[in-house]
Amino acid sequence: MTRVIGFIGLGNMGEPMVMNLLKAGFQVKVYNRTPEKTKAVVEAGAEQVNRPADAAAPGGIVITMVANDQAVEELVLGPNGFGEVLGQGGIHLSMSTIAPATSRKLAAYHQEHGSQYVASPVFGRPEAAAAQKLNILSSGSSVAKERVKSIQEALGQRVFDVGEEPESANVIKLGGNFMIMAAMEAMAEAFNLAEKNGIDRQLAAEIYASTLFNCTVYQGYGQMIANKQFEPAGFQLALGLKDCNLVLEEANSTQTPMPLAGLLHNRLLASVAKNRGNQDWAALARIALEEAGLE
């Protein structure tokens, strides 16, 4: 069994994930564009390499956990990319939130080169990553998914097999982000209705989050929306808009009308036009607040 793996991307998510891999007994070769960020994991036993290509070994496994589609593509296909190194039997375990189309493209590339691609985005914030509580989606060929399973299990609480198509896990991830945004807009409107009727927003938020909607999305974002407090950003609104655009592109190409996604897009785009791209994506609630004259 492969115990040496490459890991690229030492951001808020990547660092605790590498820590868990080390704890589980894996040897991890890490690469990050800004090398300083590897410090903590190197002290914990990871080996730093200087080029993406060096994170890979022929027939080995490389995990990517980076900011966006372009970054993933460059790590694989660009100069010093690891794509050509992997070769026969190699696996690219792609854990960033990216477009289904990007997964299709990368999967095709790997197939041409004898390697395999597993899309594996996650649900969970950095705290969940540190606590090994991520929920991990996984799509790709059965053989490849089987080989990476012990790795995924070292990173999260549960692994969901979303099928053979390379992009399926990305579709589910995007759908989840869409549903979070829908929940935020619903709370925004419901809390506004409460406030306009003289009811404390916090009280409304607490009631909903401890009865009908006692799950973390409503509990966490409910607090932000009730308090009208959208900084610091856990997940930037500009990234939420990017994901919403990906949802709508996928909806368009598969002929799936999604009017609620359209409404959310409008909220997010207006927010960016008002220079709120750096606030938490829950700040989409500010448009409803403004429309109600509550800001």
Add this chain to the structure above:
Amino acid sequence: MTRVIGFIGLGNMGEPMVMNLLKAGFQVKVYNRTPEKTKAVVEAGAEQVNRPADAAAPGGIVITMVANDQAVEELVLGPNGFGEVLGQGGIHLSMSTIAPATSRKLAAYHQEHGSQYVASPVFGRPEAAAAQKLNILSSGSSVAKERVKSIQEALGQRVFDVGEEPESANVIKLGGNFMIMAAMEAMAEAFNLAEKNGIDRQLAAEIYASTLFNCTVYQGYGQMIANKQFEPAGFQLALGLKDCNLVLEEANSTQTPMPLAGLLHNRLLASVAKNRGNQDWAALARIALEEAGLE
């Protein structure tokens, strides 16, 4: 302490509620328009009366749990209504889902007659009522709320004090129903996107309901929407439309723009125009299914 109370409305919710009141040691005088429906509770010890007025005693407490605003109004104000019986110190504990405006009107009536009004709609289905697991909202004067608290505690797992205004509990209840409908539309669109991408709807539903959205609204309605199975109706779509209209009226009168509520209204109204008023309100998802060509 008052141990004799009146209870009007022996439907799916009312019957198990009366059972719990009897179990808690209350004496209960029950009235139902269709007298046969009182059979089970009378066997369990309740006393049947023949007119709404007879469910009340001067200075006593009467609970209403009936279908709609008009029914509640008639029970209080109509011929043989209990409104004039209650008198000084009497309390009307109004547990149906009704319009805030109706609560304001009834509260004013009671105030004129020396009695008091507590709005107290609940979150929970008949099973929850039977298991004493209802979540109970409560708004009205502090004195009145204090006096009915032991009754509410006999009926549910938790009581939420929503303030002094008579209609506040109704506003929170309507907001909750709005949020449920928003969650259903979000699931409908997300599951359609999954299906259009070749992903099993059931799998999508299971993933969301066991990760981001592990709460009963998503788990229960997620199953119906994934299975495209909207009968038998737990809560009829026509009633969902009624509640959505109440939300929009309240939004209109308090100048609270709620575009998501508008979108949901459109889904529900189209459903009724297509003769689906008797299906479960989750059937609002069928409009998205049809738009996507998935029915």
Add this chain to the structure above:
Amino acid sequence: MTRVIGFIGLGNMGEPMVMNLLKAGFQVKVYNRTPEKTKAVVEAGAEQVNRPADAAAPGGIVITMVANDQAVEELVLGPNGFGEVLGQGGIHLSMSTIAPATSRKLAAYHQEHGSQYVASPVFGRPEAAAAQKLNILSSGSSVAKERVKSIQEALGQRVFDVGEEPESANVIKLGGNFMIMAAMEAMAEAFNLAEKNGIDRQLAAEIYASTLFNCTVYQGYGQMIANKQFEPAGFQLALGLKDCNLVLEEANSTQTPMPLAGLLHNRLLASVAKNRGNQDWAALARIALEEAGLE
């Protein structure tokens, strides 16, 4: 042929309409709540009366052109109302923009009293009224419509027979106002897209209004929206919201989903929440401007 008619409501529309009736040779008895407003028409030959009832004669015709539904109802049904005076053969020619439901109610009242009701709202502003250029809708019994036709022809350029149902003319009038608001929102979004692309809004407005949309709605409101100039109000936004609510109520009661009307309602309600009820209804465009960061 009846040459004596009553006319109630001497506002911006009523005054020029009475002038045209006098010019056409009718004798006109005028009533206005604020008596001073009758001055000009009295100088031109109208006879002022002191109570609504005095504007009517048994078997005669009374025109109402007042602010809202409540005012019309009071003129007919209230103390000193003209409803009971008209009697057999009398006609109420109701030219205000009111709810279909109000027309149904008044028509039923008249039927009970032997008189008849013709709903006859108009398209056109005060300038059009003065120039005898109104477009006049007409619904009610054929006999009654025939009898008021010469009056309508004295007031406008064309009369449209909308059928026998008393409220049909009101439905068409509301639909027209809805379509105007839809055109305004469309222009708002299109002009914003132009401005964001560095194109002069005025130029955009001029091109559309002289090619695809060379009709007065686009020409007049296009100027206001291009100039972002919404005062003074020709027709107040608060009245636009009232009409939009009537549209949505009618849509709801007839099970006609109108998502575009819902979108417009949201714009108007937000405008009122921002204290713009006194601006021209074209100010609904300001919400799109704000969302785009263009104000």
Add this chain to the structure above:
Amino acid sequence: MTRVIGFIGLGNMGEPMVMNLLKAGFQVKVYNRTPEKTKAVVEAGAEQVNRPADAAAPGGIVITMVANDQAVEELVLGPNGFGEVLGQGGIHLSMSTIAPATSRKLAAYHQEHGSQYVASPVFGRPEAAAAQKLNILSSGSSVAKERVKSIQEALGQRVFDVGEEPESANVIKLGGNFMIMAAMEAMAEAFNLAEKNGIDRQLAAEIYASTLFNCTVYQGYGQMIANKQFEPAGFQLALGLKDCNLVLEEANSTQTPMPLAGLLHNRLLASVAKNRGNQDWAALARIALEEAGLE
């Protein structure tokens, strides 16, 4: 003055346009992918060429009037393209409805090669083209616009100068198509409201089109929507969806929230999902019809 011009694209629009150029005394070299379609114009005096490149002369003018962005790009940049032939002083007069981004790209290409690009989409159908009644938009450098003006005047009734930016005319054209679709949705909902109230749709359409909205968009499409008759297609719905996507992309990239465009996109996408892409774009009204239970 240049009297020899190239014209590429002999579809429903191109043919009558070439006829008018010939009538105005221009010599026209025509190219069409399917050569048979040039027959009528060749008989009328045009010269047929066999490659796009042969339609151009150094320093000359070439008009493109083809189906989509890709076709225009290939004509300029592809094998046998005319891009390299034009050279110093040459002008590409681009009259198709294409994306602003495509115009920017082609303008940049021409600038590199010493030639110039004028975006010049038109408002008008084949009948208008034949009658020399097109309304013609024009954006690009002043010098180039001046040189093509006599050509444009031979093709239409009026030329609108939209500025120096190469894509401005395309933005205005897309905005116009968006406004047409908005008018169609508004009519669909208003006519449904009329029908649901027992009013003849045709009558409603006639009233609006002869009063408030007496312009061709409402007159022509109003007939189709009133009659529920969407074939044969004057302009295919699938092309309307393409344009709506271009509008939303431009809105997205310029941060211009356009919720009405979003609503229309939803209608069009649902229509395509229901296999109506080949019907007239007015068939977007069928979604509202179905939602109202009127089909």
